[in-house]
Amino acid sequence: MRTIDKRVSPPAKLAASLVARAATLTLAYEARCKSRLAASLDTGEEVALVMPRGTVLADGDVLVADDGALVRVVAQAEAVLVVRAADATTLTRAAYHLGNRHTPVEIGAGYLKLEADSVLEAMLMRLGVQVERATLPFHPEAGAYGGGHRHGHDATFAEDYALAQQVFAQRHGHAHDDEHGHGHSHEHEHEHEHGHEHDHAHGHHAHDHAHDHEHGDADCCGHNEPHSHKPR
DSSP states (O other), X not given: OEEEEEEESSGGGSOHHHHHHSEEEEEOHHHHTOSEEXXXXXXXXXXXXXXXXXXXXXXXXXXEETTSOEXXXXXXXXXXXXXXXXXXXXXXXXXXXXHHTTOOOEEETTEEEEEOOHHHHHHHHHTTOEEEEEEEEOOOOOOTTSSOOOOTTSHHHXXXXXXXXXXXXXXXXXXHHHHHHHHHHHHHHHHHHTTOOHHHHHTSHHHHHXXXXXXXXXHHHOOOSOOOOOOO
16 A cells, blocks of 8 residues: 655646646545545545644645655535625624634635534524535635644644643642742741841841842932841
């Protein structure tokens, strides 16, 4: 079984005659989002698709097999909803609600296109747009931050969620440390006011900070007389 593991970018680097003679691999959008896939060329030959994680193949992409042969990607016609509206504001509102649900959407001149979904179809009709069921190739917008669409069950989604949890834990831990540091400084300031030995208190860095903050210096806070500590 041959392995397909490279993509020519951009395909324009290749002679049109070479691309025209290349074998074709027809895939629906969901399959074009997978980086690991057992597939069949349109000739019937079984191949293994092994692409870098996050790759989303598009109609017309040219791939290279491990033997150097070229393979051209073809977007398969699939069940979609084509959305149109009487005015731009209504169509924009529909696009907003679809984006709010992280729905992959193809945006064209005067229309939106999405994978067929009865729940989304009902929502769109309530928004006052025209919805037509069709069987067409689907070319949704690429994600603004790269990659394709992700669902909650994707492995990459789980990794992103774990990373988000790690960042939250780091920030929470930092905030806790800050609170602990302020409490520690205040404690030593309080002890100093109640008669702890002056030499010991000034040997502690945290107390130095608290003492300076409370009394300030003559230039900033108006203390013109030298401050002295006397045991009570």
